Amino acid sequence: MPELPEVEIIRRELSPIMFRERIVDIEIFDTKIQLQPNDILNKIIIELVRKGKYLFLILNDSSSLLFHMGMTGSLIYTTARENLRFQRVLISLSQGFISFCDARRFGKIKYLSEIDREKFEQTLGMDPLLSEYSWNNFERLLVKRTLPVKNFLMNQAWIAGIGNIYASEILFLSKIHPEKRVNDLTEQEKRSLFDVIPLVLKKAILGEGTTIRDYQHTDGSRGSFQNCLQVYNREGKPCFTCGSPIQRIKIAQRSTYYCPHCQKM
DNA sequence: CATTCATCCTGCTGGC
DNA sequence: TGCCAGCAGGATGAAT
Numbered sequence A: 001m002p003e004l005p006e007v008e009i010i011r012r013e014l015s016p017i018m019f020r021e022r023i024v025d026i027e028i029f030d031t032k033i034q035l036q037p038n039d040i041l042n043k044i045i046i047e048l049v050r051k052g053k054y055l056f057l058i059l060n061d062s063s064s065l066l067f068h069m070g071m072t073g074s075l076i077y078t079t080a081r082e083n084l085r086f087q088r089v090l091i092s093l094s095q096g097f098i099s100f101c102d103a104r105r106f107g108k109i110k111y112l113s114e115i116d117r118e119k120f121e122q123t124l125g126m127d128p129l130l131s132e133y134s135w136n137n138f139e140r141l142l143v144k145r146t147l148p149v150k151n152f153l154m155n156q157a158w159i160a161g162i163g164n165i166y167a168s169e170i171l172f173l174s175k176i177h178p179e180k181r182v183n184d185l186t187e188q189e190k191r192s193l194f195d196v197i198p199l200v201l202k203k204a205i206l207g208e209g210t211t212i213r214d215y216q217h218t219d220g221s222r223g224s225f226q227n228c229l230q231v232y233n234r235e236g237k238p239c240f241t242c243g244s245p246i247q248r249i250k251i252a253q254r255s256t257y258y259c260p261h262c263q264k265m
Numbered sequence B: 001c002a003t004t005c006a007t008c009c010t011g012c013t014g015g016c
Numbered sequence C: 001t002g003c004c005a006g007c008a009g010g011a012t013g014a015a016t
Helices: A004-018 A114-122 A135-142 A149-154 A164-174 A187-206
Strands: A023-028 A045-051 A054-059 A064-068 A073-078 A087-093 A097-102 A108-112 A247-251 A254-258
Touching: A004 A045, A004 A054, A004 A073, A004 A187, A064 A073, A064 A114, A108 A114, A135 A187, A149 A164, A164 A187, A164 A254
Parallel strands: none
Antiparallel strands: A023 A087, A045 A054, A054 A064, A064 A108, A073 A097, A087 A097, A247 A254
């Protein structure tokens, strides 16, 4: 489900709620999620950190709880204890409750020591909203790559945070065909990509995230950026720029949307 | 090393 | 109304 913008929204909403809260209890209703309650019980949350699509709850002994939403995961805050649909984990805080709900069970929660968190963060590529995102680093990533540019954008080891929706959106705004091979990109196209990536992600955050079906804010409400999407989920509809019908193709088994007129090979 | 592909899950939607 | 194929915001490890 959530890509970088949606996870960032979750982080921003939960930060003031969870800051300095104690983890009083944790209940796990899904055998796929393996946590030792003793690792985290009675620890205090001192910070929420996001990198790419991952969210870390940093605890007062510098260990952390890592959340990944997978396709359908959400974190819901309630003031009273509730049984929510698809609830997999329930964390009781000193004040309030956080439910991890996840219909498809692709989401993950892991306990990490400080060392393990550092190691894990190193496996992720640069986050387009952090200062590590630079033209030098970006340019270096592109060298000698022959895969389609859409696959390049979605590899979390190179750039962290872009998923299937925003990959299509970024390529539309950059006027690049999603199947174009990275080593065939012109200098201008590379520059454009570099600039458009953070632009689209920031706009999506301002637009409260994209809810096609499952994404929810931490109070259960929906995003609104789905109304601003240029190509994703718009097969057959007219391009907002030129009126040509938006095409849907499969790249690496994932639906990919583009305008055949505005995005040439 | 770089790239592609099947697989993990469950639920919803649209067509017949 | 009921059934079933096809689809879904992701990541991984095995195969090529």
